[in-house]
Amino acid sequence: MRFIAEDAIPRLLEHLAGGGRTVWAPRVVRDSVNTVLFAPWSAGEPVETGAYTHLSAKAALLPPTERLFGFGYLQAAGEERIELEPEEPEESPVLFGARVCDARALAALDALFFPASGGFNDPGYAGRRSGLTVITLACTTCDSACFCSSFGKGPAETDGSDLILYPVANGFLAEPVTDAGSELVRLDLFQDSRLEKPELAVTARVETAGLREKFIDLFSDIDLWRQVSEKCLSCGFCAYACPACHCFNIFDEMSGDREGERCRSWDSCMFYSYTLETSGHNPRPEIAHRYRNRIGHKFSYFPANRGEILCTGCGRCIRGCPAGVDIREVIRTVQER
Amino acid sequence: MSTIPKSGINAKIPLLPERASITRVIQETPAVRTYRLVFDDPGMMAAFSFEPGQIGQMSILGAGESTFAISSPPSQKDYIQFSVMKTGVVTTAIHELSAGDRVAVRAPMGRPFPVNAWKGKDIVIAGGGIGMAPLRSLLMHLLDHRGDFGRIQAVYGARTPADLCFAGDREEWERRDDIEFIATVDSGHPDWSGSVGVVPGVLESMSPPPANAVAVTCGPPVMIKYTLESLEKLGFAADQVFTTLERRMKCGVGLCGRCNVGAKYVCTDGPVFSLRDLRALPDEL
Ligand SMILES: Cc1cc2nc3c(=O)[nH]c(=O)nc-3n(C[C@H](O)[C@H](O)[C@H](O)COP(=O)(O)OP(=O)(O)OC[C@H]3O[C@@H](n4cnc5c(N)ncnc54)[C@H](O)[C@@H]3O)c2cc1C
Numbered sequence: 001m002r003f004i005a006e007d008a009i010p011r012l013l014e015h016l017a018g019g020g021r022t023v024w025a026p027r028v029v030r031d032s033v034n035t036v037l038f039a040p041w042s043a044g045e046p047v048e049t050g051a052y053t054h055l056s057a058k059a060a061l062l063p064p065t066e067r068l069f070g071f072g073y074l075q076a077a078g079e080e081r082i083e084l085e086p087e088e089p090e091e092s093p094v095l096f097g098a099r100v101c102d103a104r105a106l107a108a109l110d111a112l113f114f115p116a117s118g119g120f121n122d123p124g125y126a127g128r129r130s131g132l133t134v135i136t137l138a139c140t141t142c143d144s145a146c147f148c149s150s151f152g153k154g155p156a157e158t159d160g161s162d163l164i165l166y167p168v169a170n171g172f173l174a175e176p177v178t179d180a181g182s183e184l185v186r187l188d189l190f191q192d193s194r195l196e197k198p199e200l201a202v203t204a205r206v207e208t209a210g211l212r213e214k215f216i217d218l219f220s221d222i223d224l225w226r227q228v229s230e231k232c233l234s235c236g237f238c239a240y241a242c243p244a245c246h247c248f249n250i251f252d253e254m255s256g257d258r259e260g261e262r263c264r265s266w267d268s269c270m271f272y273s274y275t276l277e278t279s280g281h282n283p284r285p286e287i288a289h290r291y292r293n294r295i296g297h298k299f300s301y302f303p304a305n306r307g308e309i310l311c312t313g314c315g316r317c318i319r320g321c322p323a324g325v326d327i328r329e330v331i332r333t334v335q336e337r
Numbered sequence: 338m339s340t341i342p343k344s345g346i347n348a349k350i351p352l353l354p355e356r357a358s359i360t361r362v363i364q365e366t367p368a369v370r371t372y373r374l375v376f377d378d379p380g381m382m383a384a385f386s387f388e389p390g391q392i393g394q395m396s397i398l399g400a401g402e403s404t405f406a407i408s409s410p411p412s413q414k415d416y417i418q419f420s421v422m423k424t425g426v427v428t429t430a431i432h433e434l435s436a437g438d439r440v441a442v443r444a445p446m447g448r449p450f451p452v453n454a455w456k457g458k459d460i461v462i463a464g465g466g467i468g469m470a471p472l473r474s475l476l477m478h479l480l481d482h483r484g485d486f487g488r489i490q491a492v493y494g495a496r497t498p499a500d501l502c503f504a505g506d507r508e509e510w511e512r513r514d515d516i517e518f519i520a521t522v523d524s525g526h527p528d529w530s531g532s533v534g535v536v537p538g539v540l541e542s543m544s545p546p547p548a549n550a551v552a553v554t555c556g557p558p559v560m561i562k563y564t565l566e567s568l569e570k571l572g573f574a575a576d577q578v579f580t581t582l583e584r585r586m587k588c589g590v591g592l593c594g595r596c597n598v599g600a601k602y603v604c605t606d607g608p609v610f611s612l613r614d615l616r617a618l619p620d621e622l
Pocket residue numbers: 273274276277278392401402403404405406407420421422423424425426427428429467470471582583584585586608
């Protein structure tokens with residue numbers, strides 16, 4: 001296998017950024033509270049290869065707010081006209097330091113936003129996705145919130161990655177998954193190595209088999225949903241942190257009174273206003289209704305429609321929930337009914 | 338699962354609307370105005386086709402985008418028509434438009450009424466309030482192909498005579514003898530000589546025979562609830578009854594996640610559902 005020394009990583013990132021591509025990497029963005037997030041990297045900045053990111057890597061593909069098109073009202077020859085200016089697709093970035101749980105969530109996003117995977121033509125997503133390079137850091141340790149071992153090959157999953165880096169003494173063993181990955185390990189930043197791949201982490205497990213049907217059977221058991229969501233504040237953090245949550249809002253923003261832009265932004269089905277109708281009617285008025293939808297979409301509806309579970313066991317919603325809601329306990333409670 | 342719109346929308350970029358212009362505004366009731374519009378691109382207009390029950394999204398760029406049923410029939414090639422009730426931000430902005438104003442439209446979207454499967458059958462239509470918009474398209478389509486269908490009975494209700502839309506069409510439907518049409522109001526008025534009573538009651542008094550028939554109902558939730566009960570009483574089975582669902586929508590193409598009822602999306606799997614399909618959905622309406 002090939003090996004790259006820890007201190008060669010900045011040069012690898014410089015190489016990747018060389019063609020003008022944006023390199024996203026885990027970075028400490030707020031020292032005071034030690035917040036680590038995926039963010040665009042520039043030369044000289046430190047990269048966090050050891051810590052977990054508080055939010056997933058999805059912002060590299062689905063920005064929190066994204067312009068869909070610009071518009072303007074023009075006066076020409078006494079007549080008003082509308083101009084529409086679709087956003088030019090961005091160049092595909094490099095995602096360095098994703099975890100297996102970030103990379104494998106791409107399959108779910110692709111199923112919706114990427115025509116090559118049967119999704120819609122979403123020019124913004126497709127532009128960023130088509131030449132995306134994903135360099136994943138394998139996990140040899142985990143924390144108490146991780147539960148990716150519940151899904152597929154767990155920490156050994158290679159789906160979504162181009163190159164996987166396994167931490168070893170003073171650096172990383174590099175295992176290519178795709179041609180793009182193979183090309184990278186031919187760089188002279190990498191050397192041959194006889195080291196063995198390290199043991200990967202073994203995380204907590206929950207049983208997801210049968211959940212698709214079980215959820216439908218228990219849909220009407222509102223007491224169950226009230227019980228599992230009792231602590232939830234409906235704050236929406238879990239959706240923003242999640243690598244697989246992708247629901248969005250669309251809104252117009254004017255700049256002056258002749259032009260503006262239509263944008264979309266991350267949204268969450270945990271918000272009361274998400275389904276609120278103009279009449280005042282809301283099909284999901286209670287937090288329990290909304291939390292039920294969150295679980296249903298992830299483990300029943302999306303699997304039925306697109307064949308993917310919308311959870312990779314990354315644990316971010318568990319670590320970050322201000323109320324201590326643990327999606328694993330919810331799944332266990334549902335499975336035990 | 339989803340049907341990507343093939344015309345009238347820039348199918349290459351589903352969230353990008355087409356430019357269109359208002360050609361005529363009709364004040365239907367104090368709260369409802371009908372807008373006729375054409376795509377600015379004549380090729381787009383010529384290629385536009387849809388089926389009754391399909392929906393469109395009209396944008397006032399800067400105010401936002403809202404979902405409306407197409408209320409004109411497919412045979413109407415000169416314009417596309419939406420009938421808009423003024424309720425919130427976007428619909429209030431729409432109510433400020435007049436002929437010549439520029440808008441943006443994405444259409445058609447959603448699944449239509451399965452009219453081709455209804456050939457040879459009797460058709461019963463029960464509409465209330467703004468729910469008559471898709472049913473106007475349907476009824477006019479049935480009349481355009483009158484020979485393909487059996488008996489047609491229709492009831493359309495509103496709160497008061499002043500709240501009834503489509504005055505010209507109603508006159509024609511009342512006059513024609515190849516359709517039984519009754520307009521009814523919840524509470525009458527000295528100038529109103531027509532039917533007074535709620536839609537389900539009038540429907541029952543018309544006693545449509547259920548054998549080889551389908552019934553279609555759109556309107557406010559209470560009306561739908563009691564109309565479904567009446568249809569059941571009349572002997573209509575769940576797979577003979579069709580309705581449309583409303584959910585708050587954004588993308589209209591099954592992407593934004595907003596309009597689901599269980600695993601079904603109202604924007605792409607609906608808005609038309611049979612009562613049998615509805616009963617298979619989780620109870621979250
Ligand atoms: C399938 C279908 C068919 C329909 N057919 C018709 C029809 O033929 N005729 C008709 O009149 N109506 C129809 N409707 C209803 C129509 O779509 C709504 O009345 C309309 O969208 C209301 O828009 P508004 O902007 O006026 O309301 P508002 O409630 O003011 O919404 C304005 C905008 O602001 C946003 N907004 C409002 N409140 C919030 C909030 N709390 N948080 C975040 N964002 C918010 C909304 O997203 C919306 O885009 C139909 C609806 C559906 C789903």
